Amino acid sequence: RRADALAAEAERARRASQVEAAVRADERELANALHDTAATTLLMVGSGQVPAGAGWLEPQASRDLERLRTDGRRPPEHADLVTLLREDLDPVHIAVEFDGPERLTLPFAVARAIADATREALNNVRRHAGVDRAVVRLRADSGGVRLDVVDEGRGFPADDVPATRRGLRHSVRGRMSRVGGSAKVVSGRGG
DSSP, X not given: OHHHHHHHHHHHHHHHXXXXXXXXXHHHHHHHHHHHTHHHHHHHHHTTOSOTTOTTHHHHHHHHHHHHOOOSOOOOSEEEHHHHHHHHHGGGXXXXXXXXXXXXXXXXXXXXXXXXXXXXXXHHIIIIISOSEEEEEEEXXXXXXXXXXXXXXXXXXXXXXXXXXXXIIIIIIIHHHHTTOOOOOOOOTTO
């Protein structure tokens, strides 16, 4: 009986640990989503980066809220990454040239993570690079998926990003890591 009780307690502890890890993952994704959507929009408004009467502000706020809304439905099993990427190209407010296949079906969590990380990279180009255009290149083969976001902006020392900054660390690298991928930033001051 004692062995059974110990085994049952160990199982309860294991389940509690799994639930706690899932809750932390959900909280992390919500923090990333807030950073990438509503918080960025509000920061632009609050810092005066948005001109009075900007026609894109209301639709952007609506998209932000829709991204944050959860309705309890399970996500689909698969998604077309190209469709998700195209949905995010207009709201970044820079010209984006897309070079990739017509469709690329992936597991939903992977496609969503890549699309969200790409949107954050494009938002960073808009906010920090000092340019108004970027190129998104998507390639896939049996070895995996590669997506490049390329701009000709002012650049920054990638290793000098403060630990307090969420964008690259959590919204790009963290997302890729959580779905078994990686993200590499190639940049330097001046290019």
